[in-house]
Amino acid sequence: xxxxxxxxxxxxxxxxxxxxxxxxxxxxxxxxxxxxxxxxxxxxxxxxxxxxxxxxxxxxxxxxxxxxxxxxxxxxxxxxxxxxxxxxxxxxxxxxxxxxxxxxxxxxxxxxxxxxxxxxxxxxxxxxxxxxxxxxxxxxxxxxxxxxxxxxxxxxxxxxxxxxxxxxxxxxxxxxxxxxxxxxxxxxxxxxxxxxxxxxxxxxxxxxxxxxxxxxxxxxxxxxxxxxxxxxxxxxxxxxxxxxxxxxxxxxxxxxxxxxxxxxxxxxxxxxxxxxxxxxxxxxxxxxxxxxxxxxxxxxxxxxxxxxxxxxxxx
Numbered sequence: 001x002x003x004x005x006x007x008x009x010x011x012x013x014x015x016x017x018x019x020x021x022x023x024x025x026x027x028x029x030x031x032x033x034x035x036x037x038x039x040x041x042x043x044x045x046x047x048x049x050x051x052x053x054x055x056x057x058x059x060x061x062x063x064x065x066x067x068x069x070x071x072x073x074x075x076x077x078x079x080x081x082x083x084x085x086x087x088x089x090x091x092x093x094x095x096x097x098x099x100x101x102x103x104x105x106x107x108x109x110x111x112x113x114x115x116x117x118x119x120x121x122x123x124x125x126x127x128x129x130x131x132x133x134x135x136x137x138x139x140x141x142x143x144x145x146x147x148x149x150x151x152x153x154x155x156x157x158x159x160x161x162x163x164x165x166x167x168x169x170x171x172x173x174x175x176x177x178x179x180x181x182x183x184x185x186x187x188x189x190x191x192x193x194x195x196x197x198x199x200x201x202x203x204x205x206x207x208x209x210x211x212x213x214x215x216x217x218x219x220x221x222x223x224x225x226x227x228x229x230x231x232x233x234x235x236x237x238x239x240x241x242x243x244x245x246x247x248x249x250x251x252x253x254x255x256x257x258x259x260x261x262x263x264x265x266x267x268x269x270x271x272x273x274x275x276x277x278x279x280x281x282x283x284x285x286x287x288x289x290x291x292x293x294x295x296x297x298x299x300x301x302x303x304x305x306x307x308x309x310x311x312x313x314x315x
Contacts, residue, residue: 003031004054004215008207012060016114017053020073022105024098027082029053030110032071033060039067042115043308044142046103047072048125048151048288049091049227050188052079052218054211058204059122059290062301069115073106075099075127078220085177089185089221092177096234099130100137107141120308124148124290125262128253129234135249144250146304148289149259151231152238153266159235167229176226183222187212190219197260198288208291238266244273251277252307254300256285256292278307 005011017031031053035041043063045056053072060070074081076099077092085092093099111119121142123131128150135145153159167180179185189198190212193205212219223231237243251274255267264281271279280303282289285296 004211004218006210006214008210009054009057012057012064020105020109022076022101024101026076026098026102028076028102028105029074029080030072030106032110032115033064033069035069035116036064036067040069040116041067041118041120041309042069042071042111043120043122044106044111044115045070045072046121046123046127046131047075047079048127049223050078050220051124052211054218055208056290063122066305068120071106071111071115073102073110076102079218085224087185088217089187089219090177090179091188091220091223091227093227093230096130096133096230099126100134103130103134103141104139111141118143118309121145122148122304123150125151125287126231128152129231132238132247132251133234135247135251136243138248140249142249144308145252146307147251147253148300149256149262149264149287150253150267151235151262152270153235153263155260155263159232164229164232164236167225167232170225171229176224176229178225179222180225180228183224185221187216187219187221197286199286199291199293200258200284201291201293204291238270241273244270244277245275247274248276250307252303253277253279254289254303255279255281256287256289256296257281257283258285259287261287 003011014033019027063070077083119142128147193202199205253271255264271277282296282299285292289300
């Protein structure tokens, strides 16, 4: 399975890509890069909803400059991994537990056989939700975990009981495969820059939109009712008072002060109760910190370098 390369976003040198199959029949696209000569350790990157491997080529280069191997997957239902619905643009998952199957399949079939230890994880938004669930379950594949704007909760009243009950009712009525009310088939990440909620960097936003222009089959559109219901059920579990205290994994959470996609206060509250966790709010950044202006990205990488062993810039 090839990676999509455009002049503004070429594939980092040395990529190996392919397809793995999960026990429940999903096909997942993966990509991996070896570390620079003489260096060891792998960072596994887990994207957010609607994202794909190609969007993180710059991050791959940043990590390899730090001496790490890098490995990634496209989640089931997005990128060039298999999609379950007839309309491939619909963002669908049956349960967030399915994403945990994706991670375990990836670790067992790609990371452990072909990537050098020690292993670390870097996850964004929805990817952070999945990694927290895995850590809470006691699965210790990764020595340390860095989360960028993890989806602990949504802002405002988006996850109140009436909203959650409405999504559950629609799903029980057989509407799980339909777009959420108000959702459409327009690809996520193709709106005009001025109206976008994810980054204040016009160059990186245009680069990511150009990836979808080159290959629209990489993208997905609005979430389905089933995805929303599954996300609500996952996020509600995070509200249990003892949920974060049961996580033993060392975790660093990076939040964005101008985030309108996920709740920054929820991230802060969750992080306060982690036994081995810390957090930093990056003032001025929007949701996609790694796709932001350099002044925000530099703060992210400074925190990463202080937290992940062996990560001073490779020279």
